[in-house]
Amino acid sequence: MISTNTSREPPAALLAAVTLPGAAAHAEDSLCELADLADTLGFAIAAHAVQARPAPDPGTYIGHGKLEDLRGLVHQYDAELVIFDNDLSPRQSQNIERQLGCMVWDRTQLILEIFARHVRTAEARVQVELARMQYMLPRLVGMWAHLDRERGGIGTSRGMGEKQIQIDRRMVRARIAHLQKELQRIETERCTQRKQRSNCFQVALVGYTNAGKSTLMNCLTGSSVHVADKLFATLDATTRALDCMAKPAVVLTDTVGFIRNLPHSLVASFRSTLEHVREADLLLHVIDVSHPDYETHISTTAGVLNEIGAAAVPRMIIFNKIDLSRHDAIDRLMLEKKHPGCLCVSALEESARNTIIDAVTTRVHEGCISRTIRLPYSKCDALADFYAYSIVDNVDYREDAMYIDCTISPLMRRHFTHYLPKTHPKQHHGLSG
Ligand SMILES: Nc1nc2c(ncn2[C@@H]2O[C@H](COP(=O)(O)OP(=O)(O)OP(=O)(O)O)[C@@H](O)[C@H]2O)c(=O)[nH]1
Ligand SMILES: [Mg+2]
Structure with a gap:
C-alpha cells in the first residue's frame, strides 16, 4: 500500500517499511513513531510506502516493484531523503540509494542523527560520535565508489575509490580508539562522583522517550532541566537532591529515554550515562499513559533495562499524563488493578510531587x-x-x-x-x- 499526503513542507522525506511475518501488530505504531522521529529533525513526511513480505530482499530489503513506486514518489515530491523503518545492511542502503537517486537512512541512522543534533555536553558528544563512527565504518565502501566508476575501466588495477576507503577506514578506526579512551577517562571520573553519592539513596527516572521524565524531575526537585515535546530531548544525566524527610538523603537522576529498536551501538556508548540506572537503589519507571501504545513502551523499557544489566533494580511504576486520559478515575482503577503499587500522576500538577515523594520515602524506609x-x-x-x-x-x-x-x-x-x-x-x- 502506498498512501500520500498532500500537505508538504520542505525538506521532504518519504518513509518506507517492510512488514515481516509476526511484526504486523506493531507495524503502524512503529511507522507513526518513525514519522515523529523524522519530524524531530524537521523533515516533512510527504508519503509512505509499506510492503508485507515473508522475508527481506537480500539486495534491497524492499521488493523491486515497491522500490520503483518509491522512485516515482521521490520525483513527485522532490524528496531529499527516504527513511526505512527497518535496519538496512551497508550493501542494501547502497543499492537502494543508487536506485532512488537520493539519500537513504535506516531507523538507526535517523536516531543517531537526532542524538547528534541534541547533544549538549562534552560527554554525550563523545558517546554519540563513537556510536556514529561505529555505524559508519562498514558503510564507507559506498562513499567513494563514484571515484572508481569515474576512473575505473577494463585493465585498471585498484581504483582511487578503494584506496580512499582504506585511508578513511584507518582514520575512522583511529578516531574510534581515541573516543573509546576518552570515554574510559569519563567513566573513571564518574566512578569518583558515584563514590561521593554512595551515602545517598539513589533513584533514577527511566522510561520511553517523551514519557515526561524531565518534567517530573523538575516537579520533584524544583530544577529546570530541558523539557520538550520531541523525542530524545534529554541525552545527559542530571542528578539533584530530592527534598524529603527520608534518611539517608535521596538523590534523583534524570537521563536518556528509551525507544523500540534502540541501536545497540548507542546503548554501548551510553554505558557511563546509563550507569546511574544500573547502580540505582530504585527506578521510577515513567509511562505516558495517554499514548495509545503505552503497553509496548512498558515492555520496551523492561527490555532495555535487561540489556543494560538493570533488570534486578527495584522499580516503581508511575503512570504519567493522567490529565490527558479521558476517563481519569476509571483508568486509575484499571491501572492500579493491573499494576499493584503503581502511581497515577500528572507531572504538570503540584500534587504529583507529594504523591511520589511519599511513596519514595516509604520505599527508602522499607526494611529499616x-x-x-x-x-x-x-x-x-x-x-x-x-x-x-x-x-x-x-x-x-x-x-x-x-x-x-x-x-x-x-x-x-x-x-x-x-x-x-x-x-x-x-x-x-x-x-x-
Ligand atoms: N499533559 C501533560 N503533558 C506532560 C506531562 N508530563 C510531561 N508532559 C509533556 O510531555 C512532553 C515531554 O516531556 P519531557 O519531560 O521532556 O519528556 P522526557 O521523558 O524527559 O523525554 P526525553 O527526554 O525525550 O526522553 C513535554 O511537552 C511535556 O510538557 C503531563 O503529566 N501531562
Ligand atoms: Mg527528558
Missing part, C-alpha cells in the same frame, strides 16, 4: 530496623554519623555512655556494622570503649 545503641563517650564523634545516616528518635545521656534510639535503613547498615551484631539482633547494642 529500630535499635537502641550504646555509644561510649570516647566515641562521641560517631554521633554525627547517626544523625547523617539514620533517623535519631532520642539520645539518652547516661553516666556510662549515650544511648541512641534510631532507625537505620538497609542501605546504611554498613555505617553501623560496628554497632550492630552480625547474627542475633538484640534490643541494646554497645560499642566497647
